[in-house]
Amino acid sequence: METKNLNTKYCVGLGEILFDVLPSGSQLGGAPANFAYHAGQHGLHSVAVSAVGKDALGETALRILDEKKLKYVMPEVDYPTGTVQVQLDKEGVPTYDIKQGVAWDNIPFTSDIREIAVNAGAVCWGSLAQRSEVSRKTIYTFLDHTPEDCLKIFDINLRQNFYTPEVITESLKRCNVLKINDEELITIGRLFGYPGLDIENKCWLILGKYNLDMLVLTCGVNGSYVFAPGVKSFQETPKVEVADTVGAGDSFTGTFCASILKGKSIVEAHKLAVEVSAYVCTQHGAMPVLPEKYTK
Numbered sequence: 001m002e003t004k005n006l007n008t009k010y011c012v013g014l015g016e017i018l019f020d021v022l023p024s025g026s027q028l029g030g031a032p033a034n035f036a037y038h039a040g041q042h043g044l045h046s047v048a049v050s051a052v053g054k055d056a057l058g059e060t061a062l063r064i065l066d067e068k069k070l071k072y073v074m075p076e077v078d079y080p081t082g083t084v085q086v087q088l089d090k091e092g093v094p095t096y097d098i099k100q101g102v103a104w105d106n107i108p109f110t111s112d113i114r115e116i117a118v119n120a121g122a123v124c125w126g127s128l129a130q131r132s133e134v135s136r137k138t139i140y141t142f143l144d145h146t147p148e149d150c151l152k153i154f155d156i157n158l159r160q161n162f163y164t165p166e167v168i169t170e171s172l173k174r175c176n177v178l179k180i181n182d183e184e185l186i187t188i189g190r191l192f193g194y195p196g197l198d199i200e201n202k203c204w205l206i207l208g209k210y211n212l213d214m215l216v217l218t219c220g221v222n223g224s225y226v227f228a229p230g231v232k233s234f235q236e237t238p239k240v241e242v243a244d245t246v247g248a249g250d251s252f253t254g255t256f257c258a259s260i261l262k263g264k265s266i267v268e269a270h271k272l273a274v275e276v277s278a279y280v281c282t283q284h285g286a287m288p289v290l291p292e293k294y295t296k
Contacts, residue, residue: 008119009045011045011120011257012032012047013031013048013123014123014142015049015107015135016032016104016128017051018083018098019082019084020084020086021085023088027285028061028287029246031157031249032049032124033065033070033072034247035124038251038255038276038287039257040069040071042255043295044258045071046070047116049107050104050107050129051074052075052104053077055080057081058103068287075108079105080102082099083099094245098160098162105129105135106135117146118146119147120146121147121151123146124179124253127168128159128163130171136167140170143174151257152177153176153253154172154177154178155179158184176212177257178207179216179253181217182222185199185217199219213228214228216252223236224252226266226270228266231266233267235274236274237274242281244281244285247285248281250286251280251290252277255272255277256269275294
């Protein structure tokens with residue numbers, strides 16, 4: 001995508017919007033909103049697309065997005081706004097209990113959402129919002145309406161048992177960038193029968209099989225990789241004092257996406273994504289304001 005189009009094309013986070021209910025209180029989250037928020041901090045025309053309930057939590061969600069100055073298209077539906085019970089271990093790493101039958105399971109494909117799709121320069125979605133047929137169909141229809149040159153990022157985000165081989169395969173066919181972590185890569189290897197391959201060879205195999213432009217692999221404290229045809233970038237993970245890791249991966253994806261769209265090389269985009277993600281780990285919550293040194 002041409003850099004000059006950045007102001008007219010949307011960078012879209014598509015899928016769940018929910019409240020992470022942590023021991024310390026509730027925080028608005030969901031990977032798509034986190035992604036859009038961080039891409040927006042890098043100057044992209046970001047928008048979060050989801051659905052909220054006709055309830056107090058839904059009102060609160062939209063008010064928080066307004067305060068964060070994040071644009072959104074979130075129809076109100078007859079289901080409760082999503083919530084997740086989050087437990088943190090002593091390293092600050094979360095486990096999730098994700099409530100079912102909620103608003104983001106029922107995202108309708110409205111004319112406003114269609115308008116966003118046809119003007120999308122980038123879209124990021126995951127597997128979680130595809131657990132229900134309604135939202136899955138909306139996601140596919142959205143992707144079908146995006147322009148040919150749209151950066152389509154499948155940030156796989158496997159959660160609990162809310163995924164199937166079919167859902168994953170369908171999204172791998174529709175994306176041109178895959179974002180995955182080391183644990184998810186093992187799961188995918190088991191699901192699709194890639195036994196015996198080391199991490200790198202699994203990545204090269206998936207990149208080629210699905211004709212991807214890029215595959216981003218994060219390995220927690222063990223660093224991260226970006227694979228592209230003829231390119232391999234590795235970055236160490238900076239050692240920082242972790243507050244919590246909630247939203248760190250989304251900040252990585254949002255920063256990487258924004259950097260690529262702004263014309264940075266894969267290596268430059270990767271380096272900045274790692275730095276931003278490490279900073280977000282030092283802050284509580286998924287949507288801290290980034291220092292200017294990362295966004296200028």
